[in-house]
Amino acid sequence: MNTSLASPRTLDVALGERSYPIHVGAGLLQDPRLLRSHLAGRQVLIVTNETVAPLYLDILKQGLDGDLEVQELILPDGEQTKTLATVTRIWDALLEAGFNRRCTLIALGGGVIGDMTGYAAACYQRGVAFIQVPTTLLAQVDSSVGGKTGVNHPLGKNMIGAFWQPRAVIIDTRTLDSLPERELSAGLAEVIKYGLICDLPFLAWLEEHMTRLRELDADLLSEAILRSCRIKADIVAADETEQGVRALLNLGHTFGHAIEAHQGYGNWLHGEAVGTGMYLAALLSQQLHWLAQVEIERVGAVLRAAGLPLSAPANMNAAAFLEHMRRDKKNLDARIRLVLLRGLGDACLYDDTSPILLEQFLQECPRD
Ligand code: NAD
Numbered sequence: 001m002n003t004s005l006a007s008p009r010t011l012d013v014a015l016g017e018r019s020y021p022i023h024v025g026a027g028l029l030q031d032p033r034l035l036r037s038h039l040a041g042r043q044v045l046i047v048t049n050e051t052v053a054p055l056y057l058d059i060l061k062q063g064l065d066g067d068l069e070v071q072e073l074i075l076p077d078g079e080q081t082k083t084l085a086t087v088t089r090i091w092d093a094l095l096e097a098g099f100n101r102r103c104t105l106i107a108l109g110g111g112v113i114g115d116m117t118g119y120a121a122a123c124y125q126r127g128v129a130f131i132q133v134p135t136t137l138l139a140q141v142d143s144s145v146g147g148k149t150g151v152n153h154p155l156g157k158n159m160i161g162a163f164w165q166p167r168a169v170i171i172d173t174r175t176l177d178s179l180p181e182r183e184l185s186a187g188l189a190e191v192i193k194y195g196l197i198c199d200l201p202f203l204a205w206l207e208e209h210m211t212r213l214r215e216l217d218a219d220l221l222s223e224a225i226l227r228s229c230r231i232k233a234d235i236v237a238a239d240e241t242e243q244g245v246r247a248l249l250n251l252g253h254t255f256g257h258a259i260e261a262h263q264g265y266g267n268w269l270h271g272e273a274v275g276t277g278m279y280l281a282a283l284l285s286q287q288l289h290w291l292a293q294v295e296i297e298r299v300g301a302v303l304r305a306a307g308l309p310l311s312a313p314a315n316m317n318a319a320a321f322l323e324h325m326r327r328d329k330k331n332l333d334a335r336i337r338l339v340l341l342r343g344l345g346d347a348c349l350y351d352d353t354s355p356i357l358l359e360q361f362l363q364e365c366p367r368d
């Protein structure tokens with residue numbers, strides 16, 4: 001294994017006084033100065049889970065010895081643990097350690113740990129600092145950037161939460177070496193999403209390099225992460241609290257969140273549900289005569305090449321989809337708002353789908 005530290009590449013999320021850097025590089029977990037430079041004070045709580053802790057907690061902690069007061073909290077793993085009850089354990093740990101407003105939370109893990117730690121930071125003593133150290137591809141290209149934090153509710157995905165920006169995002173691309181193949185595919189769904197919503201050349205690049213990305217080619221993965229983070233950072237800078245353009249980042253998510261909630265959190269991975277959701281969004285766009293058959297085949301091929309499912313679960317009928325879709329956060333005035341594709345690389349928000357057409361579409365869409 002090559003243990004030398006490459007110089008990180010840094011992007012900025014431009015949000016005025018809440019701006020922050022995204023550092024991307026191989027071996028960044030072993031660079032204590034980087035992490036230390038973003039701490040708010042001396043008190044630090046590292047939040048991670050029982051899968052990630054044995055892999056990376058010691059490496060991270062090595063850089064935080066000496067003058068700092070460092071605590072760790074190792075949570076159980078899994079999307080089904082992304083609940084208010086689990087976040088309460090983070091608050092318990094902070095209070096038991098006597099942490100004050102100048103403490104810093106470090107989220108070491110995937111999107112579940114990042115979303116919960118960010119939400120805990122948003123609420124603890126009305127808001128303290130946190131740093132994202134994402135270790136899944138999905139978290140590196142999406143969930144660690146942009147400040148959406150929160151938990152699931154039995155009635156809906158990510159229904160409880162807050163916008164709370166991290167102080168920094170530190171992406172060590174070497175953490176992907178230990179990521180299970182299925183999780184890599186789930187992360188690729190969000191990468192493909194950026195191409196589909198606004199960057200056709202990036203989509204073509206992904207089509208060309210998908211095999212080597214799945215073989216963990218380090219240079220290509222770094223480029224995919226940087227290009228994804230650049231797009232996300234720009235969209236977040238333009239619309240931090242999702243009043244407009246940021247909603248486009250939800251391509252596939254309205255269908256996807258319905259699948260995740262209906263199947264029981266954790267049974268379909270978030271990225272898998274988003275992959276299928278993006279395919280369904282493309283098929284619905286075709287019904288509106290926005291996409292041609294050749295473009296549908298292209299969307300299907302790139303998702304399949306990434307190892308993602310294209311069919312809705314057999315046990316989900318239209319009514320099951322609609323029950324969840326009616327509660328989607330994007331909806332206004334009881335109309336279901338979807339992100340659809342006017343063309344490849346050209347997403348739009350659409351709330352004019354006739355209920356009858358939508359129900360028929362969901363009844364007839366591809367199923368396992
Ligand atoms: P996850 O956090 O559950 O991680 C996936 C699995 O990989 C877990 O078992 C985890 O323990 C394990 N893991 C993490 N890093 C590893 C590593 N380096 N090596 C081996 N195993 C590792 O899932 P995820 O896909 O990272 O994130 C999904 C979550 O993110 C969902 O809850 C979703 O709603 C949320 N999300 C949030 C945003 C946002 O903007 N906040 C955006 C997209 C997704």
Ligand code: GLY
Nearest residue numbers: 146148246249250
């Ligand atoms: N993942 C969607 C967003 O951050 O807005």
